[in-house]
Amino acid sequence: MENKFLVQAVRGMNDVLPANIAGWERLERVTRELFAAYGFEEMRLPIVEHTSLFKRAIGEFTDIVEKEMYTFTDTGGDSLTLRPEATAGVVRAAITNGMLRGARLKLWTSGPMFRHERPQKGRYRQFHQIDVESIGFPGPDIDAELIAMTARLWKQLGITRVKLKINSLGTSEARRAYREILVAYFRQHQAVLDADSLRRLEGNPLRILDSKNPDMQAVISGAPLLTDHLDPESRDHFDTLCAMLAAAGIEYVVDPRLVRGLDYYSRTVFEWVTDALGAQDAICSGGRYDGLITQLGGEATPAIGFAMGVERVVELLSQVEEEPEPPSADVYVVTAGERAQRAALGIVEGLRDAMPDVTLHVNLGGGNLKKQFARADKSGALLALVLGDGELERGVAALKPLRHEAGQSECALEDLADRIPALLVELAGSPEEL
Numbered sequence: 001m002e003n004k005f006l007v008q009a010v011r012g013m014n015d016v017l018p019a020n021i022a023g024w025e026r027l028e029r030v031t032r033e034l035f036a037a038y039g040f041e042e043m044r045l046p047i048v049e050h051t052s053l054f055k056r057a058i059g060e061f062t063d064i065v066e067k068e069m070y071t072f073t074d075t076g077g078d079s080l081t082l083r084p085e086a087t088a089g090v091v092r093a094a095i096t097n098g099m100l101r102g103a104r105l106k107l108w109t110s111g112p113m114f115r116h117e118r119p120q121k122g123r124y125r126q127f128h129q130i131d132v133e134s135i136g137f138p139g140p141d142i143d144a145e146l147i148a149m150t151a152r153l154w155k156q157l158g159i160t161r162v163k164l165k166i167n168s169l170g171t172s173e174a175r176r177a178y179r180e181i182l183v184a185y186f187r188q189h190q191a192v193l194d195a196d197s198l199r200r201l202e203g204n205p206l207r208i209l210d211s212k213n214p215d216m217q218a219v220i221s222g223a224p225l226l227t228d229h230l231d232p233e234s235r236d237h238f239d240t241l242c243a244m245l246a247a248a249g250i251e252y253v254v255d256p257r258l259v260r261g262l263d264y265y266s267r268t269v270f271e272w273v274t275d276a277l278g279a280q281d282a283i284c285s286g287g288r289y290d291g292l293i294t295q296l297g298g299e300a301t302p303a304i305g306f307a308m309g310v311e312r313v314v315e316l317l318s319q320v321e322e323e324p325e326p327p328s329a330d331v332y333v334v335t336a337g338e339r340a341q342r343a344a345l346g347i348v349e350g351l352r353d354a355m356p357d358v359t360l361h362v363n364l365g366g367g368n369l370k371k372q373f374a375r376a377d378k379s380g381a382l383l384a385l386v387l388g389d390g391e392l393e394r395g396v397a398a399l400k401p402l403r404h405e406a407g408q409s410e411c412a413l414e415d416l417a418d419r420i421p422a423l424l425v426e427l428a429g430s431p432e433e434l
């Protein structure tokens with residue numbers, strides 16, 4: 001029966017439950033170590049920024065700014081937005097904290113992003129990104145290093161069904177010239193353009209190339225290629241990048257139609273895609289944004305970065321990984337009697353101090369011995385520590401192996417911290433007898 005008092009989760013916003021946390025933690029641990037090894041430093045940024053930041057950085061004629069942002073006016077009258085991506089915030093922070101000044105910054109950050117998209121598998125309204133930015137490096141060596149780092153990440157995670165696509169968008173000047181050519185082409189085919197594309201023809205015709213509308217694909221595939229209209233420096237930059245990737249043994253395909261969903265890119269863009277997730281196939285996307293920092297009021301600084309979709313990578317991980325073991329305790333603490341129950345916490349806290357490597361689960365919420373031992377079995381513990389009123393009066397406790405026939409033994413309270421680790425080693429080393 002429907003319960004009208006039940007408050008549902010917000011559509012497109014997910015809970016990550018304990019059963020699914022292992023992949024998240026693994027990805028977090030592996031990326032943290034890998035980024036450190038390449039000299040990247042972490043920073044943590046607000047989830048909310050001024051709306052104008054995203055409008056200026058991402059571009060007015062993008063899906064994100066046109067229809068996907070969670071924007072609200074706060075009680076002070078400011079227009080604020082839940083961040084839809086991380087790069088704008090990283091750049092804003094680098095500027096406002098005075099970090100630029102010709103510096104070379106290698107930064108990473110992570111956390112939830114918000115886009116009001118149509119929720120489906122792999123596409124959510126709150127999703128998470130791990131975001132990496134290199135600021136102050138003109139490339140293409142850093143472009144190649146970033147891509148190599150992502151290639152190494154997949155290797156370390158055991159993810160194999162991925163493919164790297166790269167392209168160059170040239171400089172904004174070269175794009176301006178190409179834009180004229182593109183507009184002329186689409187004008188010739190105006191009759192087949194959808195409403196979104198017609199609107200973009202004026203505002204940002206390059207975005208038409210990124211249309212996901214199947215009916216638009218034919219006209220898009222006939223469009224002139226940006227790669228044929230690159231400025232000589234960008235051509236050079238791109239050729240060097242390709243040569244470096246080849247020299248590093250990193251396979252790639254040049255996709256001349258890869259334009260990416262945000263306006264701030266210039267020159268190198270890349271995307272890792274997989275055939276293992278269905279329609280939402282992009283797991284890591286990035287590119288160079290040499291013009292963005294001046295656009296946001298900072299001194300001219302070249303930069304490149306990428307963002308990884310955590311939910312999608314974790315989903316890939318779950319395909320290559322065994323289900324993790326449920327969390328298990330070493331020792332389950334059972335109490336018999338009221339005084340023992342009151343004394344248990346103090347004794348266990350003392351044991352946690354004395355044997356920090358041993359996991360103790362204390363029986364909570366009472367229950368008779370049978371029930372407590374059932375919970376002890378379920379916990380996966382090798383050993384039960386039984387605290388009873390009578391034993392405590394004599395200064396002892398009982399230790400009972402849970403997965404071996406060996407009987408219960410008594411141990412003086414002050415010897416527990418020595419006896420328990422030794423007994424656990426013994427039990428772990430001998431085959432279970434039950």
Ligand code: ATP
Binds near residue numbers: 260261282286
């Ligand atoms: P897509 O083409 O899938 O919409 P995008 O071009 O919008 O991706 P970016 O803005 O570059 O993607 O974000 C980087 C990564 O974040 C993507 O490669 C993807 O893995 C992930 N991502 C983007 N939007 C979502 C979403 N709504 N839900 C889950 N992951 C997402």
Ligand code: MG
Binds near residue numbers: 261
């Ligand atoms: Mg998108």
